[in-house]
Amino acid sequence: MSKLLAVCARELRSLLVSPIAAVCVAMFLLVTGYLFYTIVIAASVQTRMMLRMQQMAPQLNINEMILAPSLRNFSVILLLIVPLLTMRLIAEERKQKTSELLLTSPVTVAQLILGKYLAVLALYGVMLGLTLYMPLLLGRFGPVVWWPVFSGYLGLFLVGAVFLAVGLLASALTENQMIAAIISFSLLIVMWLLGWVGAVTADTQTGPLLTYLSLLEHLNNFLAGLIDTKDVVYLLGLIAVSLFLAHRVVESQRWR
Amino acid sequence: MIEVDQLTKRYGSLTAIEAVTFRVEPGEVLAFLGPNGAGKTTTMRILTGALPATSGHARVAGYDIDESPLEVKQRIGYLPETLPLYPEMTVTEYLRYVARIKGVARGGLRRSVDVAVERCALGQVRGRLIGNLSRGYRQRVGLAQALIHDPPVLILDEPTGGLDPKQIIEIRELIKTLAGAHTVILSTHILPEATAICQRVVIIHKGRVVAVDTPERLAAQLRGSEQVKIALRRPTEALRTAVAGLPGVLAVLPEAPAGAVRDDGATVWLIDCEQGRDVREAAARLIVGADGGLVELSAMAMSLEEVFLQLTTDAPARPDRLDDVPAAGLNDASPPRGSAQFAQQSKDTE
Structure with a gap:
């Protein structure tokens, strides 16, 4: 455990001093902030129109009009940023030959993978936590229902955690960071598109299956305030499978 | 401490x-000696x-490297060829x-870092x-x-690679102080290094162990005869x-090519003698008596360098040229005749 934490602490330190992570976090906050801003503006315009036309707003709801769409959009931005956060995790150790130190130290591959994953997960947690100003800000001006905010953030955290695990797997496959980023981009985009393909082919037999496999489909339940075990299990399962594959890849590379 | 048995990769x-x-x-x-590759x-x-x-066994401190890798890794300090630095x-x-991932207890971290810093004279740069x-x-x-982590076994891959002569001496001194308390395997292609700090030498060539012994015994073993080198200005038949x-x-033997004359006008002969027979005095008296113009007369012991070349080249090395560069590494020495293949090999693998 102490070794796992040592790996984790070193990784976190490297992430924090590397410009890539700083730029990624800054860009994420900038883009999400802008998205939030436009969604708030659009919502207020829509609200005013509805009030004028109907003299009342029966289904106006801050959670549904602003927070849920914001978080859904954030997941797409994460899809673009996560590969950049994870690409160096293992690829860089191999490139710098520091992997030689790790392979000859009394550290198991599992400790290595988990330590690195926890480090990048912590960074991601902080990054996501920094967007909490949005619901807090809205809460000052209107009635926010806090449960869907909590479940929405939990869902987004889990979806991001899947992205990170896939990114870690991609980073284990190559010693070139660019290639690692491209592989994780491709994998994540396929996961994202599954829902879209599923919607198009909804009347066939495979359609519902593809929809079920899509990450965003599982996110929707969380955004609606529903924490369903099957969603949690699905996302945690994806994380476990990705990390397990990364473990096998690192282990098998010794044999070449 | 370390047993390697029929290891094949x-x-x-x-x-x-x-x-x-x-x-x-x-x-x-112990030194691992061998050309590059x-x-x-x-x-x-x-x-x-x-x-x-691929096959074979290796045991370190009684633990098999395949069966209990963590136990072995715990007992080994490894300096790879490419430094694993962040x-x-x-x-x-x-x-x-590094101390933490090697399993040094939390309370002992500061002390192990301090000891390592002091041993390797890193005090000046420890905060950089x-x-x-x-x-x-x-x-x-x-x-x-x-x-x-003060491991009982140290494996050092070219520990003096890329250093200047003063640093090389410092590192060698450091390794000498490690002997006794630690078992050390180091690899090198610099022969004097092996002679200077190692008790035994393993010579590897093309993936096979061609000799294992002390540097002195290796040299003696291969020296079938002794040679005397004579340089004279007026040689006659x-x-x-x-x-x-x-x-x-x-x-x-005239130094080939036959009849060649050195820069100082002397011709060199190499005299093969029976082992343990010193013919220098008799030869000197003879040549001086015949007014042969004797300018140089020396006994040539076979150095580790020549042993090495004999073992790692197909044609036997001619030791006549190598004595000019006894302290230099192989890479610096002009390759002697007969070892062109070796020189070629080193280049290929570099």
Whole structure:
């Protein structure tokens, strides 16, 4: 455990001093902030129109009009940023030959993978936590229902955690960071598109299956305030499978 | 302490090492000697658990490297050829990290880092970023990293690579102080290094162990005859015959190409003598008496360098040229005739 934490602490330190992570976090906050801003503006315009036309707003709801769409959009931005956060995790150790130190130290591959994953997960947690100003800000001006905010953030955290695990797997496959980023981009985009393909082919037999496999489909339940075990299990399962594959890849590379 | 038995590693059809077998006793310093690409690094990587062997066994401190890799890794300090350093960390941070993953208890971290810093003379740079250090300091950080958990076994891949002569001497002194308390295997292609710090030498060539012994015994073993080198200004055929007729002389070889004259106007003869027979005095009297213009007369012992060349080249090395560069590494020495193939080989693998 102490070794796992040592790996984790070193990784976190490297992430924090590397410009890539700083730029990624800054860009994420900038883009999400802008998205939030436009969604708030659009919502207020829509609200005013509805009030004028109907003299009342029966289904106006801050959670549904602003927070849920914001978080859904954030997941797409994460899809673009996560590969950049994870690409160096293992690829860089191999490139710098520091992997030689790790392979000859009394550290198991599992400790290595988990330590690195926890480090990048912590960074991601902080990054996501920094967007909490949005619901807090809205809460000052209107009635926010806090449960869907909590479940929405939990869902987004889990979806991001899947992205990170896939990114870690991609980073284990190559010693070139660019290639690692491209592989994780491709994998994540396929996961994202599954829902879209599923919607198009909804009347066939495979359609519902593809929809079920899509990450965003599982996110929707969380955004609606529903924490369903099957969603949690699905996302945690994806994380476990990705990390397990990364473990096998690192282990098998010794044999070449 | 270390037992290597029939170790073989193949990459596809390429055989990196074949049936490598040797033993290292506790407290011994052993050198791996061989031209580039001979399999030194491969053997070391297998011993450290970085690479699995295709077949064969290796035991370190009684633990089999395949069966209990963590136990073995716990007892080994490894300095790889390419230093495993994180440029964005300071020396202290880095050593602390290595100590932690090597399993040094939390309470002992500060002390192990301090000891390693002191041993490798890193006090001046301990707060600096590794990325900003010079090559010499980085090499020492690499060594400190291998020593940090005070392992009984040290495996050092070219520990003096890339250092200047003063640093090389410092590192050699450091390794000498490690002998006894630690078992050390180091690889090198610099022969005087092996003679200077190691009790035993393993010579590897094309993935096979071609000799294991002390440097002195290796040299003695291969020296079938002794040679005397004579340089003279006025050689004559009669004189040559007279020298060849001296008791104990087996043959007089003109230094090829025959009839070549050195810059100082002298011709060189090499005299093969029976072992243990010193013909220098008799030869000198003969040549001076015949007014042969004697300018140089010296006995030539076979150095480790020549042993090495004999073992690692197909044609026997001619030792006549190598004595000019006894202290230089192989890479610096002009390759002697007969070892052109060796020179070619080193270039190929570099």
